[in-house]
Amino acid sequence: MKRNKPGNKLGIFLIVLIVLITGGCAGNGDSEVPGPAKENTEEESEMEAETDIIEVEIRDFKYIPEVLTVSVGQTVRWTNYDKAIHNVVGSGLDSQDMREGDNFTFIFEKAGTFDYICTYHPWMEGTVIVIE
Numbered sequence: 001m002k003r004n005k006p007g008n009k010l011g012i013f014l015i016v017l018i019v020l021i022t023g024g025c026a027g028n029g030d031s032e033v034p035g036p037a038k039e040n041t042e043e044e045s046e047m048e049a050e051t052d053i054i055e056v057e058i059r060d061f062k063y064i065p066e067v068l069t070v071s072v073g074q075t076v077r078w079t080n081y082d083k084a085i086h087n088v089v090g091s092g093l094d095s096q097d098m099r100e101g102d103n104f105t106f107i108f109e110k111a112g113t114f115d116y117i118c119t120y121h122p123w124m125e126g127t128v129i130v131i132e
C-alpha cells in the first residue's frame with residue numbers, strides 16, 4: 001500500500017512540472033515580445049491622423065463615456081476591453097458580437113439622440129447625441 005504513494009507523488013510532480021512549463025512559456029511569450037509595443041505606436045499615429053473618430057471604451061460592463069455628444073458627420077468607434085462579449089445595439093446601431101479587442105465604428109449622419117444597449121447585458125446603456 002505504501003508503495004502507491006511515491007507513485008502518486010511522482011504523478012503530481014509531473015503535472016506540476018507540465019503546468020509550470022506551460023505557464024512559464026505563456027508568461028515569457030507575453031513579456032518578451034516587443035512587437036505589441038511597436039503595434040501600439042503605429043495605432044497611436046493612425047489615431048492622430050483620424051482626428052474625427054470619437055472613442056467609446058467598453059470596460060467593466062460600461063460604455064465610457066455613457067453619454068457622448070458629437071457633430072453630424074463624425075465617426076464613433078466602440079472598443080471592447082472586457083473579456084466578456086458585448087455589443088452595441090439600438091437606434092439603427094448593430095455592432096454584432098464584439099470580443100475583447102474588437103471595435104465597431106459608426107458614422108452619424110443625422111442629428112438626434114441615439115440610445116443603445118448591450119443585448120447580452122441590457123443594463124449596459126449608452127447614448128450618442130448628434131448635433132448639427
Ligand SMILES: [Cu+2]
Nearest residue numbers: 086118120121
Ligand atoms: Cu455586454
